[in-house]
Amino acid sequence: MPNNRRNFFKQLAGIGSLLLLGKKKKAHAAYSGRSPDQLGVLVDTTLCVGCRSCEKACNRINEDLPHKPSETFRDDSVFEQRRRMEWDAYTVVNRYKNQGDEGRSLYAKFQCMHCVYPACESACIVGAFTREPNGAVIYDAWKCIGCRYCMAACPFQVPAYEYGNALTPQVRKCTFCFEKRLSEGKIPACVEACPMQVMSFGKRNDLIRKAKKKIKESSDRYLPHIYGEREVGGTAWLYLSGVAFEDIDFPKLGYGPVPGYTEPIQHAIFKWFLPPLGLYTMLGGIMWFLNKKKKNRKQLENK
Amino acid sequence: MVFEQKKEKPETVRKQIKMSSHQRAAPVEKKFFTPGMKILTAVMVTGLGFGLYRMIFGLASVTNLNNQYALGLWIGADVATGVALAAGGFTTGALVYIFNREHFHAILRPALLTALLGYTFVGIGLEFDLGKWYNIWHPAIPFMWQGNSVLFEVGMCVMVYLNVLYIEFMPVVCERFIGRVNLPGMLSCLNNPVDILLRFLDHILGKIMFIFIIAGVVLSCLHQSSLGTLMVIAPYKLHPLYWSLLSPAFFLSSAIGVGLPMVIFESMLACRAFGRKPEMRVLTPLARIIPFLIGVYIFLKIGDMIFRGTYVYLFESSVPAIMFWIEFGFLTVVPFFMFMSSDIRRSPRGLFIAATMYIIGIFLNRSTVFFIAFKPVYAEKAYIPAMGEFALTIGLIAAIIFVYRVFVTILPVLPAQEENS
Ligand code: SF4
Ligand code: SF4
Numbered sequence: 001m002p003n004n005r006r007n008f009f010k011q012l013a014g015i016g017s018l019l020l021l022g023k024k025k026k027a028h029a030a031y032s033g034r035s036p037d038q039l040g041v042l043v044d045t046t047l048c049v050g051c052r053s054c055e056k057a058c059n060r061i062n063e064d065l066p067h068k069p070s071e072t073f074r075d076d077s078v079f080e081q082r083r084r085m086e087w088d089a090y091t092v093v094n095r096y097k098n099q100g101d102e103g104r105s106l107y108a109k110f111q112c113m114h115c116v117y118p119a120c121e122s123a124c125i126v127g128a129f130t131r132e133p134n135g136a137v138i139y140d141a142w143k144c145i146g147c148r149y150c151m152a153a154c155p156f157q158v159p160a161y162e163y164g165n166a167l168t169p170q171v172r173k174c175t176f177c178f179e180k181r182l183s184e185g186k187i188p189a190c191v192e193a194c195p196m197q198v199m200s201f202g203k204r205n206d207l208i209r210k211a212k213k214k215i216k217e218s219s220d221r222y223l224p225h226i227y228g229e230r231e232v233g234g235t236a237w238l239y240l241s242g243v244a245f246e247d248i249d250f251p252k253l254g255y256g257p258v259p260g261y262t263e264p265i266q267h268a269i270f271k272w273f274l275p276p277l278g279l280y281t282m283l284g285g286i287m288w289f290l291n292k293k294k295k296n297r298k299q300l301e302n303k
Numbered sequence: 304m305v306f307e308q309k310k311e312k313p314e315t316v317r318k319q320i321k322m323s324s325h326q327r328a329a330p331v332e333k334k335f336f337t338p339g340m341k342i343l344t345a346v347m348v349t350g351l352g353f354g355l356y357r358m359i360f361g362l363a364s365v366t367n368l369n370n371q372y373a374l375g376l377w378i379g380a381d382v383a384t385g386v387a388l389a390a391g392g393f394t395t396g397a398l399v400y401i402f403n404r405e406h407f408h409a410i411l412r413p414a415l416l417t418a419l420l421g422y423t424f425v426g427i428g429l430e431f432d433l434g435k436w437y438n439i440w441h442p443a444i445p446f447m448w449q450g451n452s453v454l455f456e457v458g459m460c461v462m463v464y465l466n467v468l469y470i471e472f473m474p475v476v477c478e479r480f481i482g483r484v485n486l487p488g489m490l491s492c493l494n495n496p497v498d499i500l501l502r503f504l505d506h507i508l509g510k511i512m513f514i515f516i517i518a519g520v521v522l523s524c525l526h527q528s529s530l531g532t533l534m535v536i537a538p539y540k541l542h543p544l545y546w547s548l549l550s551p552a553f554f555l556s557s558a559i560g561v562g563l564p565m566v567i568f569e570s571m572l573a574c575r576a577f578g579r580k581p582e583m584r585v586l587t588p589l590a591r592i593i594p595f596l597i598g599v600y601i602f603l604k605i606g607d608m609i610f611r612g613t614y615v616y617l618f619e620s621s622v623p624a625i626m627f628w629i630e631f632g633f634l635t636v637v638p639f640f641m642f643m644s645s646d647i648r649r650s651p652r653g654l655f656i657a658a659t660m661y662i663i664g665i666f667l668n669r670s671t672v673f674f675i676a677f678k679p680v681y682a683e684k685a686y687i688p689a690m691g692e693f694a695l696t697i698g699l700i701a702a703i704i705f706v707y708r709v710f711v712t713i714l715p716v717l718p719a720q721e722e723n724s
């Protein structure tokens with residue numbers, strides 16, 4: 001069965017690319033991030049030691065989240081489960097078994113990937129999610145109506161919801177430190193806090209170059225795959241790993257942007273409002289014609 | 304009843320002319336609080352109790368939703384199924400007015416009322432699901448318009464269509480109250496102005512109603528299909544048996560297909576509740592049309608399956624595959640053949656069973672797309688709706704029936720009965 005499934009995804013990518021044919025050029029630009037100024041972060045998971053300094057830094061910078069005491073971030077028992085981001089935790093680090101070297105565990109940090117073609121942005125009914133020109137995907141709580149369609153759309157299952165909040169629930173996810181750091185010319189808090197320099201921040205194109213160099217120089221250390229370079233049209237956050245990405249919980253995704261499936265359908269239906277107007281005219285025509293026919297018949301009968 | 308009825312009927316003649324060749328509709332004259340209605344009221348109050356609890360204590364207190372399964376029963380059933388089952392309004396409208404099948408005039412008003420109530424309750428149900436329900440008006444504000452969002456289109460179309468439905472229903476209200484406006488107490492001084500207003504509306508609407516009828520059909524086609532596009536954005540989460548670029552066509556064709564069965568279902572239930580004979584004279588020929596409509600859906604679905612090769616999943620032992628056999632194999636294809644048989648079409652019982660089966664099939668289909676065949680990336684266990692979620696959904700259905708009953712008691716919706724048998 002898994003084989004079938006893979007075939008299916010291939011097919012799916014095929015259909016998707018057919019749809020995107022018109023936008024082929026754009027889709028290509030995706031790999032470089034839509035603009036050369038697109039920022040990004042390269043995460044080298046092979047360097048991560050699971051100290052969770054990034055989680056702590058993230059909790060400190062996002063002051064609207066409940067402040068968690070420092071001890072919480074030293075508690076290693078959290079690694080016993082696979083965690084996901086929560087409304088009050090925009091990033092989490094998970095531990096994985098290392099098949100090759102039992103003694104050394106693997107760690108991976110998760111947060112919003114800041115897609116180049118964000119599904120959340122395309123899905124949102126009121127445009128509460130927007131992608132900034134520098135690549136940060138940010139959220140406007142005021143606009144949000146809480147339909148949670150963005151959560152169903154995100155291919156990385158990132159956004160979390162405040163289900164316990166009855167009056168002002170928000171969708172929560174990593175902000176790329178857009179307001180607090182990037183707009184002041186500083187680097188994201190988690191990137192800065194990491195003692196092992198797992199993450200490097202910079203222009204996405206430079207980071208891809210850097211990653212390629214790393215892969216080339218130590219091919220025994222890295223798989224030749226930069227996760228996020230092409231997945232779903234590219235993401236701002238890029239990952240390097242020594243083991244298969246599925247083994248450290250990164251979903252296997254195709255290269256077509258996810259909104260590339262819905263938006264062409266959507267726009268085809270609404271092309272200059274022609275299809276709805278056409279349908280309207282057609283139905284009106286049928287109605288008029290059948291009515292006239294009936295009237296004629298009646299007149300004949302009356303004669 | 305709150306509404307006093309004046310005994311004299313000055314307008315009857317006028318109305319008889321208006322309804323001309325068709326059977327006249329009239330308010331139902333039956334006791335309102337039968338034992339069945341009491342049970343219904345209890346169910347409704349229980350459901351709304353859960354709804355109220357959710358409003359005060361938040362979604363987490365009542366639902367099993369989580370960061371993996373963000374959309375649940377309330378979206379799959381109350382909204383997606385609700386919209387599909389309310390398709391009877393536009394399909395009969397198209398049938399009678401656009402395709403000129405006057406023969407079906409008698410079912411027009413009940414179908415319209417069901418659609419009206421259905422969509423109204425889609426809105427009410429949605430309010431319980433929206434985290435910030437008080438922001439529901441946001442999509443209508445131009446600076447928040449988001450043309451890329453499928454949901455935006457669904458929301459806008461449903462909103463406009465709801466208004467169209469109210470306009471389409473207006474003549475029924477006019478017919479009942481023109482010449483009989485009798486407001487209580489202080490308001491009685493408004494009797495005359497209201498009457499004039501109603502006459503004016505009746506006059507204008509009579510002339511331009513066709514604009515709204517066609518608009519209703521177009522709007523319905525748009526949002527019925529877009530409901531199917533919603534989950535196309537999640538290709539990696541929805542099972543391949545259900546993820547298809549043709550999904551909008553499936554949703555549209557199956558909704559058109561379920562419109563008439565819903566009319567049959569509802570008409571038979573109403574007859575039963577009011578101790579009347581089912582109107583097979585109308586329903587049997589109506590059922591003849593159904594196989595063509597469901598047939599389109601079945602054809603598209605099977606064609607897509609062959610084209611994409613997804614039949615390989617039919618025999619895997621997974622919940623989506625099982626659901627496919629149940630909702631499509633058993634509850635769509637079987638009723639299709641039942642509607643094909645002229646014996647079944649003539650038997651009230653057979654017709655009722657066939658219609659019910661397909662309606663349940665549609666409910667399961669929508670639920671499957673929205674949360675049963677939908678597997679979020681990191682889901683560790685499946686989402687099973689909580690008791691409170693079921694309670695609210697069932698409560699809302701009870702509420703629809705309750706309000707329907709109120710409407711048909713006050714307004715001339717159902718065909719007039721010469722005597723109560
Ligand atoms: S990872 Fe998800 S939440 Fe983040 S930008 Fe992409 S689609 Fe949006
Ligand atoms: S929950 Fe809010 S942010 Fe997400 S799609 Fe709905 S309105 Fe947009």
Ligand code: SF4
Pocket residue numbers: 057058059061062090091111173174175176177188189190191
């Ligand atoms: S970029 Fe900022 S918001 Fe995102 S995980 Fe890092 S610290 Fe948290």
